[in-house]
Amino acid sequence: MNITQKIQILLVDDHEVVREGLRAVLESKGDLQVVGEAGDGIQAVELALRLKPDVILMDIDMPRKNGISAIHDIVVEQPEAKILVLSSFSEDTQIVESMRAGALGYMLKAVGTDALADAIRRVYAGETPLTPLVARRIIATMTPTRSEPRLVEVLTERELMILPLVVRGLSNKDIGLQLGITTRTVGTHITNMMSKAEVENRVQLSMLAVRQGLTSVFNDE
Numbered sequence: 001m002n003i004t005q006k007i008q009i010l011l012v013d014d015h016e017v018v019r020e021g022l023r024a025v026l027e028s029k030g031d032l033q034v035v036g037e038a039g040d041g042i043q044a045v046e047l048a049l050r051l052k053p054d055v056i057l058m059d060i061d062m063p064r065k066n067g068i069s070a071i072h073d074i075v076v077e078q079p080e081a082k083i084l085v086l087s088s089f090s091e092d093t094q095i096v097e098s099m100r101a102g103a104l105g106y107m108l109k110a111v112g113t114d115a116l117a118d119a120i121r122r123v124y125a126g127e128t129p130l131t132p133l134v135a136r137r138i139i140a141t142m143t144p145t146r147s148e149p150r151l152v153e154v155l156t157e158r159e160l161m162i163l164p165l166v167v168r169g170l171s172n173k174d175i176g177l178q179l180g181i182t183t184r185t186v187g188t189h190i191t192n193m194m195s196k197a198e199v200e201n202r203v204q205l206s207m208l209a210v211r212q213g214l215t216s217v218f219n220d221e
Contacts, residue, residue: 006033007124010053012044012070013086014062022057022086025113032117041065048074048081055124058103060087060094068097075102084123086116099203105129127169128203151212154196162189163214167206 011019011034019037026032036051038044042064048056060067074081085098085106095106104123107116119129165175172186199205
């Protein structure tokens with residue numbers, strides 16, 4: 001990315017000192033720019049809808065309206081919003097509800113600054129960054145059922161080639177470049193895969209693939 005075309009970020013955290021620290025760290029990267037700050041969920045929704053930032057970095061535990069509710073309200077109004085959760089909480093409920101509300105990724109506040117900046121870039125590119133711990137938490141909540149589709153049986157050979165790339169969080173464009181097919185074709189394949197897998201989004205598809213032993217998201221550890 002040309003550094004003159006910076007990724008515009010809305011910071012949402014109820015602690016001013018945390019926002020100040022995040023602003024300093026992120027803007028030192030050159031390609032990231034903080035365009036707004038919110039100290040609670042209500043303000044986050046208002047600023048998100050007015051500023052339309054490229055990426056929203058969202059805390060969970062906040063006054064007036066928590067982060068999960070804010071994510072839901074933002075996505076209802078702006079389905080294209082790209083939201084990355086940055087939280088100190090690693091409980092199953094908060095992680096899963098954040099992703100169901102519409103967050104594209106979930107990072108813990110213990111993450112390093114370089115990894116956080118990279119996660120923001122990945123969310124901006126339409127990818128779904130999840131730390132191994134977060135991925136495990138999501139998988140743990142997915143209870144298999146007798147009617148659960150077996151991906152190896154319902155997906156085509158081409159779809160099974162695309163699946164590991166989806167799990168890795170690659171964008172449709174990057175998947176297409178790796179496989180020599182168009183971005184639009186990749187999108188069609190993924191839509192078909194989600195329909196066959198009976199899931200609602202790429203995160204659920206990825207977690208199902210991992211739980212069925214088709215691929216792994218833990219290679220980063």
